[in-house]
Amino acid sequence: MATYTKDQLKQLVNGTVDKYTLHDMQSQFKDPDRFHKILEVWQEHVDWDDRIILPLAENLFVVLKEDGKRIIKSRSGYEFCEVHENWKLHARVFLRNTEEQFDELYPRKMACHPDWMEIREYYDPNDGTLLEVEAVPPGYPAIHDFQPDIDTFYNEWLGQPLQ
Amino acid sequence: MEKSYIMSMDAGGTMTDVFFVDRDGKFVVGKAQTTPHDESEGFAASCVDALKQWDMKPDDVFPEVITGIYSGTSMLNRLLERKGQNLGVIVTAGQEDYFQLERGIQTYLGYSYQDRLKVVTHRHNEPIVPRKQMFGVRGRIDCFGKQAIPLYEDEVRDAVRQLVGMDVKGIVVNLLYSFANSDHEQRVKAVANEVMAEAGADIPLYLSSDLYPVMQDFARLNTVTVEAYAAEPSRGQFKRIADRVSGYGGDTQLRVMASHGGTISMDAKELARTLISGPIGGMVGARYIAEKLGEKNIVCSDIGGTSFDLGLITDGEFTMKAQPDMAKFMLKLPLIEIDSVGAGTGSYARVNPISNRIEIGPDSAGSKVGMCNPQASETTPTLSDCNVLLGNLNPYNFLGGDVVLDPDAAYRGVKEHIADPLGLGVHEAAEGVLELFEDHLRNEVFARIFGKGYSPDDYVIYSYGGGGPLHVCGYTAGLKFADVVVPAWAAGFSAFGCACADFEYRLDRTVNAAFPASDMDPEGFKGAVSGYAEAINSAWASLETRVAEEFDKSGISSDQVEYKHIVRVQYAGQLNDVEVTVDFERVESAEHLQQIIDRFEDAYSKAYSRAARSPELGYQTTNVVVTGTVPVEKPALPVETVSSETPPESARKEGRKVYRGGQWHEADIYDMDKVLPGNVFKGVSVLESPATTLVIPPGFEARLDEHRLFHIKEIKG
Numbered sequence: 001m002a003t004y005t006k007d008q009l010k011q012l013v014n015g016t017v018d019k020y021t022l023h024d025m026q027s028q029f030k031d032p033d034r035f036h037k038i039l040e041v042w043q044e045h046v047d048w049d050d051r052i053i054l055p056l057a058e059n060l061f062v063v064l065k066e067d068g069k070r071i072i073k074s075r076s077g078y079e080f081c082e083v084h085e086n087w088k089l090h091a092r093v094f095l096r097n098t099e100e101q102f103d104e105l106y107p108r109k110m111a112c113h114p115d116w117m118e119i120r121e122y123y124d125p126n127d128g129t130l131l132e133v134e135a136v137p138p139g140y141p142a143i144h145d146f147q148p149d150i151d152t153f154y155n156e157w158l159g160q161p162l163q
Numbered sequence: 164m165e166k167s168y169i170m171s172m173d174a175g176g177t178m179t180d181v182f183f184v185d186r187d188g189k190f191v192v193g194k195a196q197t198t199p200h201d202e203s204e205g206f207a208a209s210c211v212d213a214l215k216q217w218d219m220k221p222d223d224v225f226p227e228v229i230t231g232i233y234s235g236t237s238m239l240n241r242l243l244e245r246k247g248q249n250l251g252v253i254v255t256a257g258q259e260d261y262f263q264l265e266r267g268i269q270t271y272l273g274y275s276y277q278d279r280l281k282v283v284t285h286r287h288n289e290p291i292v293p294r295k296q297m298f299g300v301r302g303r304i305d306c307f308g309k310q311a312i313p314l315y316e317d318e319v320r321d322a323v324r325q326l327v328g329m330d331v332k333g334i335v336v337n338l339l340y341s342f343a344n345s346d347h348e349q350r351v352k353a354v355a356n357e358v359m360a361e362a363g364a365d366i367p368l369y370l371s372s373d374l375y376p377v378m379q380d381f382a383r384l385n386t387v388t389v390e391a392y393a394a395e396p397s398r399g400q401f402k403r404i405a406d407r408v409s410g411y412g413g414d415t416q417l418r419v420m421a422s423h424g425g426t427i428s429m430d431a432k433e434l435a436r437t438l439i440s441g442p443i444g445g446m447v448g449a450r451y452i453a454e455k456l457g458e459k460n461i462v463c464s465d466i467g468g469t470s471f472d473l474g475l476i477t478d479g480e481f482t483m484k485a486q487p488d489m490a491k492f493m494l495k496l497p498l499i500e501i502d503s504v505g506a507g508t509g510s511y512a513r514v515n516p517i518s519n520r521i522e523i524g525p526d527s528a529g530s531k532v533g534m535c536n537p538q539a540s541e542t543t544p545t546l547s548d549c550n551v552l553l554g555n556l557n558p559y560n561f562l563g564g565d566v567v568l569d570p571d572a573a574y575r576g577v578k579e580h581i582a583d584p585l586g587l588g589v590h591e592a593a594e595g596v597l598e599l600f601e602d603h604l605r606n607e608v609f610a611r612i613f614g615k616g617y618s619p620d621d622y623v624i625y626s627y628g629g630g631g632p633l634h635v636c637g638y639t640a641g642l643k644f645a646d647v648v649v650p651a652w653a654a655g656f657s658a659f660g661c662a663c664a665d666f667e668y669r670l671d672r673t674v675n676a677a678f679p680a681s682d683m684d685p686e687g688f689k690g691a692v693s694g695y696a697e698a699i700n701s702a703w704a705s706l707e708t709r710v711a712e713e714f715d716k717s718g719i720s721s722d723q724v725e726y727k728h729i730v731r732v733q734y735a736g737q738l739n740d741v742e743v744t745v746d747f748e749r750v751e752s753a754e755h756l757q758q759i760i761d762r763f764e765d766a767y768s769k770a771y772s773r774a775a776r777s778p779e780l781g782y783q784t785t786n787v788v789v790t791g792t793v794p795v796e797k798p799a800l801p802v803e804t805v806s807s808e809t810p811p812e813s814a815r816k817e818g819r820k821v822y823r824g825g826q827w828h829e830a831d832i833y834d835m836d837k838v839l840p841g842n843v844f845k846g847v848s849v850l851e852s853p854a855t856t857l858v859i860p861p862g863f864e865a866r867l868d869e870h871r872l873f874h875i876k877e878i879k880g
Contacts, residue, residue: 003542019286023278023284023286026278026281026283027275027277027278027281027284027526029513029515029516029517
């Protein structure tokens, strides 16, 4: 069964893994110990000490606070909210809803019309990292996109409860 | 008695093999580390290693070497490692991004089926020419070879000026439809020469119409660029090897194995043809032996560490592929059609955790063998591990005993990774893996033959390579081949085959000439045959001239050359052409056309099906081909006296147990080099040589003939 060193996974996270190893990782069966190793890699990667229990998106993690609360925290250290809430409601938002603003991204007429669609860019309030982008009709609620069932995942997939 | 030798060398990625064969068919193989900076050093060391087995030195032998053949992977490695020459490219305006787009298909060429479906694994190649060194010039030749837009010569001038400033070592020119009309490319050449003369530069130009005048623009661009990028620098290597040969007193001209199955001079204009030569040697060797023995239809099967290569020889001819791919490049070179299917002896065996079934490959440990190799640190069992575990492979005989394999490590590997997860016994699991492997190969063999419209009893199957003889009984069982042949020198068969190759050039040219269905009636041809004939004949003539020019470099005059004339034909509007060899030199009559049609129809109905024939569409000749051959000295097939059926006691090695069909058998073990012609081996027997092992399971027997070929027969009912 495939297994990778922590160093290889670190390179995977940094985007420096060589193309042959990357191809292997993509083609092979999933390495069974990946989750635990990748948590260690991320934990070493961030500057804060809260325990990561789940990577949520490229720059977002679910961390376990000392009071037992599960908080969504960005790589820069900004704490958004509890895991069951929509973190986007606590982020800085840049709204593009005019043709001029679309022009900055797409050639004219190759983007949607602002009456039909707007682009919402969610930024980290600490350091301005772009965390997520959504393209939705005007007035549509902020999409709550990943609502993990952490306890079931730990109990039934990993076979050990989260303590 | 006057001696004469044939030498062939194979400079692989790690080892350089040199093979000497004398007039009686006796041969030695030498091995030495490959020395990429100067291959002639490894070549010299390998020669010394080979010849010491005859108590001779290179100086003694080379003056009597009459043929020397080179094959190697240095060109391919230069391409893979992107260490070729710095080039500039001039293309038709609009095509400048070809190496970035690479028709999409090059992002997954050569991938396993699973990975082809998995788009996330697809990746663009690093372009062999940087985008800033690609220049587009306006102008257009249409598909009929007529000028639609004149060439904008100022743009050529500007491009060449910039390329001169970039200090490129060569300029590739590939304009659209240049195979139909080379005027614009010739103009580019003239203008470029003017600019270079002004600037005092002298950069070689590589014109596609000059080197590879064939259709399919992107593959042609690739081929011409690879020629300039990777093949051109090889000339220096060849020169150094040739210098060694003459330093040893040899006066033979070194020739290079090319992808079409012939050898060409190292001064040949189109050297990229030698890029792919690895698996071809064996097929050339098989064809040579078959010809001697009067066999027409051969299946060649070669199991190496990573792949199972399968090729067909039908009516004494190879099937040629016009557009092969190599190292994720689509190329436009004639290549003997060889399919790499299934897996090799180093392929990994695993249990798929989702389906709980055994899966083999597609990746492999290759030269690292498997977990049983104490010098490698493999963590997944391979087919070799299963073979060691079941007694098929002698752990003390691997590479002649250079590496002692560890059956316990193989046992642990198979147990942990396959047997335990499946709840099977360890030996039972290992046998299951091998059965799965052999079943898979058997299906592939059958499918290839059946797909050509033949059945196995029309064919003799040859099995060679390090792993072929090990599994040959398994993958031929029940298929009822006319004969199953294993050469006693199976492991060195590729090198032997290279030495059997003709001195042969093969040049292709696109013509795209058709004659419509309406021009044909039962009485013959009413329409003007002349237009078609003119197109074919003039192309053949131009190719003959080029073949003659190539031979001229080796001091061979045109009247010594035997020419063969070939057309590639398809039904008008269809996509797959079929190669047709004709027995006339020029199309001069309706009978000639009828011969092309008849032979095409015949080949087509075999390759596809009789019902798929579509003569009403008319016939289109896509490419014409000329091959020119000069006979060369080839190794003799050994002829030894036939002795009794019982193998000599001196050939017998210590017996061991071999696991087959769920039980252990007491096997007779022999030294393959010491058994005699006429000897018969019944299952279970194992014949060992330093680089290969022939296993005869229960229900089979093998007989060694006077040419040292084993013939294997199934004896159970």
